[in-house]
Amino acid sequence: MKNLFCHLLLSALVVSSLSGCRKDLCFNHDEHSLSVKIDVAADWELEWERTYDFDWQELWDEEWGHAYDDLRPEAAKGIRAVIYHANGSFSESNLPQAGGRLPMPEGTHDVLLYNNDTEYIVFDRLSTAATATATTRGVTRSSLGELHAGERTVNQPDQLYGCYDEEYTAQRTLQPVPYPVVMHPLTYTYYIRYKFDKGLQYVALARGALAGMAESVYLSDGHTGDQAATVLFDCVLTDWGVETQMQSFGVPNYPGDHYTRADGSSAHYLLNLEVRLQNGKILSYEFDVTDQVNGQPRGGVISVDGIVVSDEDGTEGSGGFDVDVDGWGDQIDIPLPIG
Template sequence: MKCGKKLINNGQTVPAFIRMRKWIFLYLLFLLAGCERRELTYYNTAEITLTVDWSQSGLNNAEEAAYGASAIFYPVDGGEPKIFLLGNYSQETVRLQQGVYNVIVFNRSFTDFSNIAFRGGDRYETLEAYNKKTETRTAGKKGIRTVIAPPEKLAAATVTDFAVTQDMLGNYTRTTTTGKAAYQTAADDENHTLHLILQKRTSEVVTLIRVKGLNNIRSAICRLDGISESVFLATGEVSAQSISQEFALTNPVFDENSSRNGTLTGTFNVFGIDFSQSHQLHIEAQLVDGKTFFTGDYDNVQVTEKDNGEGIVTIYVEATTDRIPDVEPDGTSGSGFDVDVDGWGNEVDTDVPLQ
């Protein structure tokens, strides 16, 4: 027998490379048969835990919690934003692919608001909430674009440059936190968790209208100009475009020892108000005779704001009307002022500044 060849029964020989291929094949069969059946899994997402703090939003209540919240992750490279609905108001987990994201979290969802609509949602910087219900109201010879239904309360938090790295993929048994957040307090490298503290994107406006002849008014509405049309969720900056806000005056309170003079109040939400300009207030009132209407425009409007130290800003508006003319009641509401007519709406208990 010569090296590299093997004699078989018919006297022929088998080359060495054929025998080698045979042994390699048998070895591979042995490995496959001896190993357990293990599937190779390739993860392309990471699990991120979002924790949400509502203490500075004015929305830390069960009624608002029932709506949940929304989280939008905008890829920094310009890819399609990823939207997650957070059924749990305070904590939720989401799964993200590798990449760098800018994040916006806000209360409710895009479709849960009656008086707020959204635009510019394809980019982080341009996502904008605006007044959904507006009409053009006549003032003299011109029309004024007016909000007829104020926005609901809105709050948001943002995170910029949040990175999902390759080593985070498939981390479904643990959580991690990285990223730079505008309202982020958690920075534990061992926990991949985003902690967000939501801030208000709307402010409450409390108006106090001093009325001479309050006993002659049955119902009244106001229109206040200089109201911001919209707000950008990422920055909290309001748009340069301003409009007017219409609201009802309620809660008539007569001055002490007076049956004629007193105050009316109105409370509503706005995205913002321009403090750099003077404001005008327009009032329309139906008097108790059922047929007389009183209208007035006032420039002596004081607009101030107060922060409670916890991120809750209240805007106060004060004005004084001309004397309301005396009229005879039409008999449907007795003599003098009637607080039970439908036009007044519900009574509102609100602390207002008194000079």
């Protein structure tokens, strides 16, 4: 009887022990069983321009006060993943900057990745990877006349990256599957230089605009839409003139026939500079930079010179003004309709 009791007690302990192990394993069931386990490892391509007619890495002038590498963007803070399923539906999830476990059902899917830390960019038509686009919010500037008739005036886009993988097949595995991706830039920087010949000492504030730039970019492959927009930006005064680092999607209809506008006319690009003098007077200058932009459709350096503020304009009136005065530098956000 004693031996029977011992056997029963031992059996109960074994069963309890095995039950406990199974219960513990249930907490990590996916890790220890056949399931889809995809681990994204993200690399970020930190390029601010692409080489076309000008190799700015070779042509860079150190006297400009910036190193070429100073203009490189930083990696984004996080990633938005959109998984397009065979039945036409899609699902979204967020990953940290370096990547991480990507939720995905078994089967073949299209995978679209872009950064999720933008502020001014508006995403549209995300229901399919082929139509997913990014644009930017409209702004107004009361003193700026139309550089190109009918173009929207827009804010600079934030730094945008993207990566697209068509027909990725997810399988159930025992071990995690590494999924390396490269996040490519979809926005580029134009370093714009306005050089003054005379009268810079009269200038208190400066801002500008570049007309004819792409209004939108497709997230899957980085090609731009055929509609043009005028990008507004603020400028910084230097000891030789005015400069800015303007971000954009590049030129419209790239890499197609980007020398032609949506209406069939030849593409042209107008650069504006607006300065407010110490006496409060506002002067505006325009430059045709078509040749420069055509030669660098995705970022680069735009330079204009010969700008003059006459002594008459600079000394007119009765003294200075408050550089924080209302009506200068304020831009009104106009949300885009999503349809």
